[in-house]
Structure formats: structure tokens, C-alpha cells
Amino acid sequence: MVTIRDVAKKSGVSVATVSRVLNETGYVHEDTRKKVMAAVEELKYSPNEVARSLFKKKSKLIGLLLPDITNPFFPQLARGVEDEMQREGYRLLFGNSDENAEKEMDYLNTFIQNNVVGIISATNNKTKTNYKDLSIPVVFLDRTSNDYPSVYADGKEGGRIAADEILKRGSKRITLLKGPAHIQPAQDRFQGALEVLSQSSVDFHVMTTTSFAFEDAEKWAKELFATYPDTDGVLASNDIVATAVLHEALRLGKSIPEDLQIIGFDDIPQSSLLFPPLSTIRQPAYEMGKEAAQLLVKIMNKEKIEQQHIQMPVTFIDRNTTRKVDTNG
Amino acid sequence: MVTIRDVAKKSGVSVATVSRVLNETGYVHEDTRKKVMAAVEELKYSPNEVARSLFKKKSKLIGLLLPDITNPFFPQLARGVEDEMQREGYRLLFGNSDENAEKEMDYLNTFIQNNVVGIISATNNKTKTNYKDLSIPVVFLDRTSNDYPSVYADGKEGGRIAADEILKRGSKRITLLKGPAHIQPAQDRFQGALEVLSQSSVDFHVMTTTSFAFEDAEKWAKELFATYPDTDGVLASNDIVATAVLHEALRLGKSIPEDLQIIGFDDIPQSSLLFPPLSTIRQPAYEMGKEAAQLLVKIMNKEKIEQQHIQMPVTFIDRNTTRKVDTNG
């Protein structure tokens, strides 16, 4: 390993001078600057971030905590965060919590131990105390928090839109799928849809699901049609579940969207590649990740923050699991 | 921040002793051990990994470099790596290269600067020199290398199997989709399929695609049927492309698998949720990630390695985009 001392020796100056040219701090003669740079080149010196981090008590590391990167919604988020952080010169320390408080704590601890200068968390954190005594900025992503800045999509509005759209398109016996209780965004969209549905005059059922896992989704789908065979509209808790419902409906020989309309939530990339392509409520995942990163960077730079909570807009993506709206009525 | 010095003061011993009880190195009286532990508890002390890393010249950090986490194949890999590394007490420094040599180099550098003790790379690395002067162990994942240990699926065999199966099931005019030239695994599976097809007596075309992006996939699919409208069997370069082909075929009113058989590659999670569910060649992504992590850990521990190159088995997943095999013929 080549250290700043080696560079100093090679260029015949002191380590202080080398440090000065590298960090562009303080005056340094052009000639010596060149000498130093030459030595740096020759030795292929690159500063030890660990030593730097120890001295300055701050690194160029950001902690990113996700529930599960295997859920297709999150890679987009992660990518948004990464691209922005990379632009700003930060690197990511990354972990999946599986919505498990212990894992969450564990990662948080190691983040701190590694001197990260900020954390972006998309985990559930019922026990809010987790984050209380962190002395570094935290931004929550895909979830709300009163105590911390956050970036999230307007789930409640998304739920309302979904319900509106399916009603407008004529479904009369709707099944509303309620996502896992401990996942806040799932509850928001459920509440929004429930609000609209309960003020309407159509029949509807609520069915509760307890996970977003691929493996479970098909189970719920079967159960749905077994329990409510005459359902003609499904508001799914996310696109995974919607996909399973679609799949099962086709298997049962239903025509989509004639016999049954389906609206998902998230607009994960593969939703547009389904057959028929899935109508859904889009969350701008990549942009959310980016926003969260930008917000965190601003906070770390102690810039003025206009808004602590950034609510991202949600839009209805009208594909082929919903009918064309009847403009005559 | 509470340091080892604070603990020492509080428990009335020296920092050396505190270090000894924490690291369980050297003798220390049970009574003092208890005193120290009490102080640790009370102060909620947890050691600074950065200082530790500086002194020992090794951290508990692993660098993980992926092409693009947004491609559904990679989250599985990443999760396999993470779960195993987490078990072993390592954390992940994570980056996407986008198959871009500059980004790759950049991440590699920052990995080194942060004292990572090992690297798992799933990137393309045409310029092999990149990794040459790294003084830490590297394991390649989802790609082969003569110079470094690696974990990868048997792509060539996968290609052969796919071709065999589609032939066995009676396709006569096959289109073989060739993946991006710079992605090694894509070429392997292509070669395998080509080998079998060229020894058979059926007609086949080769069509080259240049990316695995969702957005491009639909374009290739349209082009495929425009150019070869009478194709009755498609060997896709991966499941994304296969999905797009399936989608387009259904749009064109083809019956699957009667008019057209399709076999994908990878078995990404959503392939089973398509309609009809996609027949494909499965790569055990999660297990590959795990294997790579285990291999790297062994190398870091200087354990004896039986094999530097771990080739994972590939299997045909017989779902509904292929016909049932005719056992009479």
C-alpha cells in the first residue's frame, strides 16, 4: 500500500504539502504542485478513505436500508438513490431488513460503526426509537414519518384513483385486496380505495393478504375467486398480487377486461409486459429514490430545506386490464 | 461519540484492558471483565469500525459490483450474496456498473480505498487488467474467468437443453435470439443452442439483440414476427426477451404453445406468473450468489479450495409456453 508519506518522500516535500495539493487547501507553489502530482501518478497513489474518515469523523458512505431488494419495486428505488449519490461522490452501504426489527437495528448499528454520514431507510420501523439517537441525518423513503424527512408517493390518493377508475369503468362487485398490516404504504392505498368504495353504491368485499411474496400471491388469487366467484373488479394491493389475480382469472377462463377488471399498484417494469398489459397506479420509484438522495444530500450540506416531506404524484396507467371508459355515461 | 477511552475511564481500567475484554484476547480477571461490560452497556459503547479497520488494515466490508440491479435476474444474486455475507459478519459496499468500464473502475477504486477485504463482481470486464493489481481476493459471479475464481451457471449446456427441448416438442422453424455480444453468459447459451440446432434438420434463423432492457425487448419481438412470421419456436436470450415475444405473439393472435413455442432463460421470479407461465432454463440465481459468497469467505480465510470455478447446474422448467412432449414419437 502506498501512503501519503511515500508520495512526500518521492516528491521531496512534506506530507502536509502533499495533503494540501490533493485537497486543494492552502497555498502551494505551482512547481511543487506539479512535482507532487507527478509522484502521485507514478506511485498510483490514492488516499486511504479509512484514515481520512477516522480523522474527519465523516466518510463518503451512505447507508441504504431496504425491506427486500428481491421485491421488484425496490431495485428502481435503489437505482435512483445510487445514481444520485454516485453523482455526489457518495458510496452505498447496503442491506435488506426483511421488515425485521432486529436486522434493521443490526444494519443501523454497522452503518454507524462505519461512519456513514447519512441513511436512507425504506423499512417499516414500528419501533420508532430505533432512529432516535442516531446523530446523522436520516431520510425515509416509501414511507412517511412525522419525526424525519421523507419521500413517498401519495398512496391514499392512489387508492382513491384506482377505485374511481374501476367504478367509472363499470365494475359492480368489487374485491378490494388489503395488503400486509405492518406495511404503511399498503394501508394508505387501502384506505384511499375504501373511502371511495364505501361512498359508492356498488357491492364490495375486502380481502386481507399478509405478504407481497410471489409465492403467496397465487394462493390469494385462488382464494379470491373461490370465495367471490362473481367478482367483476379487483383492486390489488400491488402489481405482484395483481399479476397473480390476472393469471388465475385467465386460467379460469375469464375474459379480461370484459368479465373482470384489475388495477394494480406500483407499476413495476414487468407490468407492461404482461398479457394483457396491466392497468395500474404508478409510483415513480426511480424518481423517488433520486429525490430521497437529493434531500439527504441537502440536509447533509446543511442547505435550506423547503419541505421535509416530499409527496410524489401517483398516476393511473390505463392499460388493458381495464375497459375503455364509457364517455357517454 | 463514545470511545473506548470513555469506557476505560468509567470502569476504572486502561483502554488496553477494555480492548482485551472486547476482543477476548489475553487474560483478564473475571471481576474487571464484568466491570468493563457494565460500562459498555451503560455507555452503549460500540467499537468504531473505521479505527479498527485503519489499524488492522482490513475491514468487514465486501464490495459487490453488479451490472444493473434493475435487471430482475440480479436482485436474486445480490440477495444470495448478502444473506451469506451477513451470516459471516460482513457488510456490502454496493454498486452498479451498467457494463461500463469507467464506472467499474471507479467503484473498484473506492472499494479499495475503503479497505474492503474482498470483491464479488458480476460485471463484464473485457479489460481484464482492471482486476490484476488488486491485492484482495475477487470472485466473479455469473461470468467465467481463467484468472480468478468464479461461480456461474452452465450457459452452454442451458442453450443445448433449450434447443433439445424445443426440437423434441416439434418446432420446425425456429428463431434463435442472440443476446448482446459483450455479455459472456448470453453468448454461451447462444453457442449451446446453435450447436444443437445446426446439427438438427430443422430450419432456423438467428436474430441478434443488443440489450436486455425492458424497453427494447418489445421492439425485438415486433421485428421478429415481422421478419419471420411463420416461426413456430423461439429460443429467447433471456426471460425478459421471452416475455416480450410471448406478449407480441398473443397480441398477434397466435396460440401458445400450439402455434408457437417459447423458451426463455434465467427463470426470473415473474416468469411463473405470466400467462401462460413461461417455460425456461433456470439458473439458480440465489444459490449462485450464496456460493460466490461462500467461496470468497473461504479464500479470505485462506481455507483450502477444492475448486476455483463452480459451475452451477441449469434445468429446464417445463411450463406452458411449450407443448407436452410426445412420448410416442
Add this chain to the structure above:
DNA sequence: TTGTACGCGTTATCAC
């Protein structure tokens, strides 16, 4: 404009 010397928090080596 440049160099000396100290400290960041930890571990390991040596005395005691």
C-alpha cells in the same frame, strides 16, 4: 509557501 507534530479510535507489544 512549506514543514513539524499532534490527534482521530483502535489494537498489539511490551513492561510491570
Add this chain to the structure above:
DNA sequence: GTGATAACGCGTACAA
């Protein structure tokens, strides 16, 4: 058994 203390590589007062 325990305590000083030197080192890890870097950045910054302060002195020159």
C-alpha cells in the same frame, strides 16, 4: 492481570 504507548494513514494547527 494490567497499563503505557506506538502505530495505522490522514488532515490541520501552528511555527518557520
